[in-house]
Amino acid sequence: MDKKYTIKDIAKMAGVSKGTVDRVLHNRGKVSPTALEKINEVLNVINYEPNLIARNLKNTKIYRIAVLLPDPETDPYWLPCVNGIRDAVNEFKAYNINIQTHFFNPESTKSFLESNTIILEDQPDAVLLAPLFHKETLEIVKEYNEANIVVNTFNNQIESEITKGFVGQDLHKSGRVAASLMNLILTDGQIAIIHIDESVKNAVHMQEKEKGFRNYFDEKNNNAFSLTTLKLKQHNVETKFAVFLEQNPNLKGIFITTSKAYQIASLLSPLKDRKIALIGYDLVENNVNFLNEGLVHFLIHQNQKRQVYLGISTLVEHFLFRKDIPETILLPIDIINAENASFYIA
Template sequence: MKKYTIKDIAEQAGVSKGTVDRVIHKRGKVSQKALEKVTKILEEIDYKPNPIAQSLKNNKVYLICVVLPDPNEDNFWIPCVDGVNQAIEEFRSFLVDIKLFFYGPSSTQSFKEVNEQILKLTPDAVLLSPLFQKESINAIKSFRSAGIVVSTFNSQIDLEQAVSFVGQDLYQSGRVAAKLMHTIVPDDHDIVICHFSESLSNAIHMQQKEKGFRDYFNGLKGADHKILTLSVDQADPDQSLVNFLKSNNKALGFFVTTSKSYNLVEMLQDQSHKDIKVIGYDLLDKNNDLLKKNKISFLIHQSPKTQTYIGLTYLIEHFLFNKEIPNKKLLPIGIVNSENLITYLES
C-alpha cells in the first residue's frame, strides 16, 4: 500500500503543500474549492497523518511536572520515582521535559509551596498524587485556571478539573481487605481500622478505604464483629496504642489503611500481643519481612510504579500524538501473602 506524502496530495489536488497542511491540521484560511479538492483526495486514500512527524514539526518542548511525596520520608513513593524514570527513558528522543517535585508527606505547607512553584513555571501538564484533599482541590483549580492539564494518581478526587485518574478503586480495596479479615478473625472478636495520619478528615484515600471496609461488614447477615477506628497519635504512637488496647481487649484484627503495617506490628510486639491479625498495604521491605514471618497476614499491592508510569505516559502521548486521555484507569487489587510474595517481587 502506497504511503502518501503531503507533496503527493498537493500535486493531485493542484494546490500548494501549505494548503494541504492547513486542511489536514484545520488551521488557517483555505478557499472552499481547495478545501473540497483536498478533502476528497484525503478520503479516497484514507490519509492518516504521522503523529511523530507532527510532534517534531511543531518543534515545541512539552513541560510536564510530576508532584510526589518525598520518598526519603516515605518509602512507598520510591517505586513511583522508578515509574517516572521509566517513562523518561522511553520518550527521551521526543520533545518532552519531565520534572520531578517532592513535598513532605505530612506537611500541607510543603505541598502548597511546591505547587505554587510549579504554577510559576506554567507547564503544559501536572501529574500529582492528591494526598491532602483540601489543598489538592485548590491546587488543581489553580492549575486548570492557568490552562494546565492535570492528572492524578494513587488517590482519586471527585473534581471535574482533574482530567484523569490512575490507581485502584480504594473503596473496593477496603472491601477486599474486609473480606480477607472476615476469613481470619472469629466472629466474637473486634476488628480495628487503624489510621497512621495527622489528619484523617483531610485524607480522602484513607476515608475511602474505611468506608469500603465498614460497608462490607454492614452488609453481612449475622456477623458479630464490632468495627472500631484507631487514629494513631503521631506524637506518641506507642502510648495511643496501649491506651486503646486497655479499653478494647477483644481486638484481634487490625486493618492498616496505609503502608505503615510494620509500625503497628512493632508496637504490638512490644505489648506482647502475638495473636493479632494484620492486613495492610504495600510491598515495603519491612512489610515484606513481616509477611514472610506471618506477622502480617495479607498486604494489598497498589502497583505504585505502574500508576505513575501509566499516568505520565497518557499525558506524554496526548501532547505528542494527540491521543485522548482516559478519564479513569483502575488497576487490579493485588492480594499478597507469604506464599505468593516472591512472584510480585520478581515481576
C-alpha cells in the first residue's frame, strides 16, 4: 500500500531512463513533451518520496550553522542554551551538519555587532540568534539576507517581516499566567511589578510581561488589588528596594519580569514578619534555591534550552529535508513550583 518507489521504479514504469526521471523531478535539462507526460502519469498514480538517506549520503556539502547568544558567564539565564546546542550537535552529528557557537556581551550592542560581523565573514549557511537589540538586529539581518544566509531567531521576537523564523514564548500570555497564580495566592493588597535589568535591551520583553500581568487583573475587574511598577538595576536593587518596602507596608506580592527573582528573595529572606508572594522567571540556580526554601512561590520556565534546540533543528531539517522554517514556534508556558522543578532542570 505505501510501498517505497525509487527513481529506478519510476523509470521502468514510464519506459524511460532514470536520468530522464531525474530531470523531470528537478525540472532541469530538457525533456520531450512525450517523456514528460509519461513520467507525470506515473507520478500521479504513485506517491514518490525520495529516500532522504540516499540523498544525504551523496550530498557531501557540510551545512554550517552559527548560533549567537549572550555569554552565559555574564548572565546565567543563557546557560541551558549551551546544553540545547549540545543536544542538537549530538542528534545531528550523523549528518553533514556543523554547528558553531558564538557568545556576545548582552550589555553591549557593540559586542553584538562585532560577533555578527565575525559570523558574516565566516559565511555559514544559517544563523540562529538571540536578537537582544532591536535596531541592530534589523541591520544585520539585512546583511545576512544579502549574503544568502538563512536567519532564525529565538527568545526575543522581532516585529519585522525581515526575519522569517522565531522560537520562543508568548510573553503577554506568560504575564497573564503569572497574574493568575498571584491571584490564587493573594486575595487583596498591593502587588509590585519589578523589572530588574542593566540596560533597556530587554525593555520590550519586560513590558510585554507587565502588560499581560496587568491585563489579567484588568479583566478580573477586582479592585481589591493595586498594581505598582518598579524599575531597578542590578547594582541598585538593594538600596532602592529597601526604600520601596518601607514606603509600601501593604505590599503582598511581587512579580519579577526577569530571571533576577533571587535578588529580591535574598532581601526578603531576613524579614520573617513580612509574608510576600514572589513570582519570577527562569530556573536559574539561585531562583530554584529560593523556590525550595519557600521564598519564591512560582517560577515561569521559558525553556531556553528547548528554544535553541528547536531553532537549530528547524534549520537542519530545512537543509536536510527541505522543510520550511516555521514562522513562529511558541513554547508552552511552564508553571514551576518546588514540587515539580526538578523535572525541568536540564
